[in-house]
Amino acid sequence: MGGTSPCASCKLLRRRCTKDCIFAPFFPSDDPHKFAIVHKVFGASNVSKMLQELPVQQRADAVSSLVYEANARMRDPVYGCVGAISFLQNQVSQLQMQLAVAQAEILCIQMQQEPQMPESQEITVSEAERSYLMQNNLMGGMPQLMSFASPSNNVGQEQLKRESLWT
Secondary structure, eight states: OOSSOOOHHHHHHTOOOOTTOSSTTTSOTTOHHHHHHHHHHHOHHHHHHHHHHSOHHHHHHHHHHHHHHHHHHHHOTTTTHHHHHHHHHHHHHHHHHHHHHHHHHHHHHHHHHSOOOOGGGOOOOOHHHHHHHHHTTOOTTOHHHHHHTSHHHHHHHHHHHHOOTTO
């Protein structure tokens, strides 16, 4: 910068800010806290080395990442960003589980509200009709459905109607 106002890093480190100062473009003098926190976590020398090793077009992104990580490390010295990421992943997982439960509840309510077929409309098939359908291979996957309307299965249906998922 060389001239009137040194950058935040040079001001904090109490050194003269030169025109080729590597920190000057990223740590302006009007935001000293930004460099102070990065310096406290990573050290000025390490940050300087990292920035010098990077191409010029990637340095701004690197500084942004360093500032974010430094802030995260100040809040959570052990886990830093990883702690924040883990917390957010757990929160997403919990919300997905809550969503699945809510969708299941909606489906159950919709199924309970669908009109039930009255017993007078149930299809009954005599043994002669059943054997005819079986011989002519017309029942396909129907045997399960045909046996569903038998009187012995109505007892199970009544129990299911009385039983509720909400009790």
